Amino acid sequence: MRPPADFDVLAPPFPRQAEWVNVATLRMDQQRGRPVLVEFWDFCRVNSLRTLPYLKAWHERYADAGLRVVGIHSGGFEVSRDPEAVRAAVARLGIAYPVLIDSELESWDMYGVQGWPSRYLWDGEQRLVDFHVGEGGYVEAEQAIQALLGVEREPLAPVRPEDAPGALLQAQTEDQPGAYSGPYEAGSVWAVLSGTGRVIANGIEVAVDHPGVYPLVEHERHAAGVLDLQIGDGVTCHATCFTPGIS
Numbered sequence: 204m205r206p207p208a209d210f211d212v213l214a215p216p217f218p219r220q221a222e223w224v225n226v227a228t229l230r231m232d233q234q235r236g237r238p239v240l241v242e243f244w245d246f247c248r249v250n251s252l253r254t255l256p257y258l259k260a261w262h263e264r265y266a267d268a269g270l271r272v273v274g275i276h277s278g279g280f281e282v283s284r285d286p287e288a289v290r291a292a293v294a295r296l297g298i299a300y301p302v303l304i305d306s307e308l309e310s311w312d313m314y315g316v317q318g319w320p321s322r323y324l325w326d327g328e329q330r331l332v333d334f335h336v337g338e339g340g341y342v343e344a345e346q347a348i349q350a351l352l353g354v355e356r357e358p359l360a361p362v363r364p365e366d367a368p369g370a371l372l373q374a375q376t377e378d379q380p381g382a383y384s385g386p387y388e389a390g391s392v393w394a395v396l397s398g399t400g401r402v403i404a405n406g407i408e409v410a411v412d413h414p415g416v417y418p419l420v421e422h423e424r425h426a427a428g429v430l431d432l433q434i435g436d437g438v439t440c441h442a443t444c445f446t447p448g449i450s
Contacts (some may be wrong), residue, residue, distance in 0.1 A: 212331035214239065214323075215313040217303060222286055224293045226301040229273065231329065238351040239271045239325045240344075243311065246276070246292035247283040248319040249393045249416045249444050250338050255296060256362045257341050261348060262300045264359075268352045272300040277311040279319060280441050282397045282414045292415065326351055342368055365390065365449050373425040375445040382434050383443035388427045390448020392420040400437035405430065411438050424448045 216231045223229065231239070242258055244251035262272040276293075278284035283292075284306040293302050305311055314323070317336060324333040324347055333347040345358045361367040375389035382394070396402065397414035404419035405428075411417065420428065425448035434440050 214241075214325045214329040214331070215310070218305075218309045218313075221309070222304040222306075224290050224302040224304065225299060229301055229303070234271055234325075235329060236327045237269045237271055238327060238348065239273060239329070240348065241273045241275060241323045241325070243275045243277050243305075243314070243316050243319060243321040245279045245283050245319050246289065246296065247278065247280045247395045247414065247416050247441070249446055251320045252296075252416060253338055253363075253446065254320045254322075255298070257344075257359060258300070259298065260359055261345065264356070265348055265352060265354070266300075268354055270348060270352060274298065274300060274302040275305050275310050276302055277305040277308050277316065277319075280395060282395075282439075282441065285414075288414050291413065295413065324348065324351070339366065341366060365447055371450040372447040373450050375425070375447045378445060379443045381442065382432050382440035384430055384432045386427070386429050387445055388425065389445035390422055390425055391418060391446045392428075392430055393418055393444040393446065394432065395441040395444065396438055397441065398438040400435040402435055402438055402440070403431075403433040416444065422448055425450055 214231050217229055258272060276289050286304050286306060289304050303310060322335045322344060323331060326332050333344060335344060342358045349355055364370060365372055376387040393416050395416050396411045398411060400411055402409050402411060409417055409419060
């Protein structure tokens with residue numbers, strides 16, 4: 204989404220005392236002259252993980268052309284605000300670009316973020332040229348990146364069918380706090396888990412060995428189902444989440 208032409212928004216600075224992963228430190232004012240793509244994310248939010256392949260690919264495709272990709276990790280769960288857990292997640296997920304650990308939500312508040320993920324594209328003068336909240340908008344974001352860099356390439360192919368422009372999606376069941384069992388409608392079912400042990404979802408065992416969001420049930424398309432979720436000893440379920448599927 205592009206801001207109105209007469210709506211001039213300048214990039215907030217990065218907190219000076221922030222911890223970083225993959226880089227010693229970064230200052231926003233020192234990025235002047237190059238586009239900067241900032242995405243707020245949380246390794247315990249399935250929507251963040253579903254946008255991650257695009258961020259990683261854009262970093263690989265456009266870093267040499269001048270794009271700086273920065274992830275700001277603002278944990279929405281207590282377990283995802285632990286800096287060591289963030290560092291482990293960055294390594295586990297294979298993220299190579301800089302990640303700011305925003306455990307106190309300082310950057311989140313400075314930006315006025317409303318939800319995960321939230322993506323902001325700043326030009327070389329550090330003015331906002333494109334932003335998006337939630338999943339989707341990938342082609343538009345990549346085209347905006349190319350326009351700033353002065354390059355032209357075929358945009359990334361959709362990672363999943365529901366990412367395709369014009370895909371018809373049905374509304375999924377709302378996320379539920381804690382462990383949920385019962386009817387649902389969705390393309391997939393996930394759980395935010397921590398600890399060490401196992402859970403059983405509809406008779407299928409899922410091993411838990413790190414904090415994060417785990418897939419429980421996956422459908423090819425939007426489907427109605429009933430979830431039977433059993434949480435084993437040593438595991439905490441913080442939320443049960445649902446993602447959309449194509450109609």
